[in-house]
Amino acid sequence: MRHEISILIIGLFVVLSTASVTAGVLSARAPKPLSATLVNLTQRINAWWVMVALMTVAFFFGRYGMTILFALISFAALREFVTLTHSRRSDHWVLLGMFGIVIPFQYWLVWTAWYGLFVIFIPVYCFLLMPAITALHGDTERFLERIAAQQWAIMISVYCVSHVPALLTLNVPGFEGRNLLLIAFLIIVVQGSDVLQYIFGKLFGKHRFSPTVSPSKTWEGLVGGLVASSLLGALLSFITPFSPLQASAVAFVACTMGFLGGLVASAIKRDQGVKDWGHLIEGHGGMLDRTDSLVFAAPIFFHIVRYFWTV
Amino acid sequence: MSKLSLRTFTLLQTATSVGLSALAWAVTGVRPIWSGSQPSDRQRIYFANHTSHGDFILLSACLSEKERAITHAIAAAEYWGKSRLRRFIAEDMLSSVLISRQWTSPEENPISVMLSVLDQGHSLIIFPEGTRNMSDELLPFRSGLYNLSMARPDVELIPCWIENMSRVLPKGQFLPVPLLCRVVFGAPVAVAPSEERRAFLARARAALLALDPRPDRDD
Numbered sequence: 128m129r130h131e132i133s134i135l136i137i138g139l140f141v142v143l144s145t146a147s148v149t150a151g152v153l154s155a156r157a158p159k160p161l162s163a164t165l166v167n168l169t170q171r172i173n174a175w176w177v178m179v180a181l182m183t184v185a186f187f188f189g190r191y192g193m194t195i196l197f198a199l200i201s202f203a204a205l206r207e208f209v210t211l212t213h214s215r216r217s218d219h220w221v222l223l224g225m226f227g228i229v230i231p232f233q234y235w236l237v238w239t240a241w242y243g244l245f246v247i248f249i250p251v252y253c254f255l256l257m258p259a260i261t262a263l264h265g266d267t268e269r270f271l272e273r274i275a276a277q278q279w280a281i282m283i284s285v286y287c288v289s290h291v292p293a294l295l296t297l298n299v300p301g302f303e304g305r306n307l308l309l310i311a312f313l314i315i316v317v318q319g320s321d322v323l324q325y326i327f328g329k330l331f332g333k334h335r336f337s338p339t340v341s342p343s344k345t346w347e348g349l350v351g352g353l354v355a356s357s358l359l360g361a362l363l364s365f366i367t368p369f370s371p372l373q374a375s376a377v378a379f380v381a382c383t384m385g386f387l388g389g390l391v392a393s394a395i396k397r398d399q400g401v402k403d404w405g406h407l408i409e410g411h412g413g414m415l416d417r418t419d420s421l422v423f424a425a426p427i428f429f430h431i432v433r434y435f436w437t438v
Numbered sequence: 439m440s441k442l443s444l445r446t447f448t449l450l451q452t453a454t455s456v457g458l459s460a461l462a463w464a465v466t467g468v469r470p471i472w473s474g475s476q477p478s479d480r481q482r483i484y485f486a487n488h489t490s491h492g493d494f495i496l497l498s499a500c501l502s503e504k505e506r507a508i509t510h511a512i513a514a515a516e517y518w519g520k521s522r523l524r525r526f527i528a529e530d531m532l533s534s535v536l537i538s539r540q541w542t543s544p545e546e547n548p549i550s551v552m553l554s555v556l557d558q559g560h561s562l563i564i565f566p567e568g569t570r571n572m573s574d575e576l577l578p579f580r581s582g583l584y585n586l587s588m589a590r591p592d593v594e595l596i597p598c599w600i601e602n603m604s605r606v607l608p609k610g611q612f613l614p615v616p617l618l619c620r621v622v623f624g625a626p627v628a629v630a631p632s633e634e635r636r637a638f639l640a641r642a643r644a645a646l647l648a649l650d651p652r653p654d655r656d657d
Contacts, residue, residue: 202616206467210618216608222615405618406469 170410203414204284212276217266240296320356320382327351341393388423459499466619470500474625488565489604599649
């Protein structure tokens with residue numbers, strides 16, 4: 128596994144260095160003051176350096192690193208989601224429980240690989256008990272809206288995100304001890320697809336995909352990004368249990384889900400009247416702005432691998 | 439209260455202030471939005487909406503270390519002076535200044551207590567609503583703001599809108615829900631020549647309310 132990780136790290140280093148140099152040259156040549164797009168591009172690339180560095184560090188701590196990192200990502204994402212949606216004073220204990228009980232318990236289930244409870248704890252127990260607690264408080268004002276927002280909050284920020292470290296619990300024959308590479312594959316392909324869609328959209332984007340939801344998504348960006356990230360998937364098949372063809376198909380499905388995740392996140396933001404979820408990552412917005420695609424891709428990727436590749 | 443003299447922070451106060459600011463950031467990711475004023479170490483009275491015990495911690499987390507060391511929150515002696523522990527937390531840890539609503543002797547007069555802090559070159563954080571507000575409307579302001587400004591016209595009055603804290607730590611709760619918070623610092627407000635007390639207080643209240651970034655206030 129060392130060999131594959133070294134190749135990934137060198138590859139990411141080369142890609143990011145190329146991006147930084149390109150942005151530097153573009154900025155040096157562009158008329159001053161720099162356009163907002165160029166400033167934002169440089170901020171985004173700088174943030175990528177930090178994110179890749181953090182992921183790499185977490186990678187070296189293996190199962191501990193991944194579980195803790197994604198629990199923290201869930202925390203940041205949930206905080207952004209709950210901040211944005213409506214809640215009332217009587218929701219205090221339910222909100223506390225989402226941070227103080229749901230996140231730790233879900234990640235404990237990941238840690239102990241208790242698959243049976245991991246998949247139903249949130250969609251069954253939390254989905255039934257949280258509205259029950261809210262009803263017991265007796266405050267029915269905008270009841271359905273409040274419980275729906277709470278359920279979506281933990282679904283997106285905790286349940287979906289926790290499927291990334293849960294990849295470590297899968298038992299793929301002939302791939303033992305290398306599951307970290309599945310996480311690397313998923314993240315590189317899905318985040319790579321975001322970047323590729325951004326690049327194709329900026330270079331060739333003409334026809335808007337859905338003007339009412341997200342003005343920045345174009346057909347050209349989508350098709351270019353999906354084709355390129357499927358190729359990227361095939362290229363990375365050497366770190367997976369998949370053949371190159373399988374890897375590109377899996378990448379295609381994951382990235383399509385990722386695109387839909389971005390679309391849904393945009394629709395929620397538009398409904399709530401904001402542009403970004405938060406300000407945690409300079410140039411990108413909040414944690415959910417960066418992970419919205421991963422959120423939709425992770426559970427599907429998890430179940431594809433579990434269904435077709437595990438015993 | 440008569441022997442009120444302010445020194446630079448003790449070790450305990452510095453440790454508390456650094457620790458609480460870090461905690462405020464970890465829980466609420468608090469960010470200052472400077473909209474009409476800039477960070478500065480000149481003498482100021484920060485006045486803010488009040489919904490939670492966490493308010494002043496959030497506000498001071500937005501100030502620089504240097505400013506924090508000379509900025510004192512004004513707190514009610516009726517609540518914070520009730521037990522030894524509370525008084526220790528308020529005065530020795532948070533370096534707040536306690537004022538009494540039912541004062542008897544002249545040196546307990548809240549205005550003279552606050553003026554004595556200003557006269558030592560320090561800044562204040564005050565909550566002119568006078569209490570933690572449970573309603574959705576900003577309460578009418580008490581007169582202190584006007585009296586302080588009349589007595590020390592060269593001290594800047596900065597309105598500070600603290601966002602979301604009523605959801606993070608509502609009155610009566612002691613465990614905070616981690617939600618993102620911002621503190622919006624507005625342009626300084628000053629008493630206009632011959633402006634009457636009530637008109638000024640209404641204007642200061644409107645200036646604070648105008649900083650609320652929520653697009654609609656229907657919740």
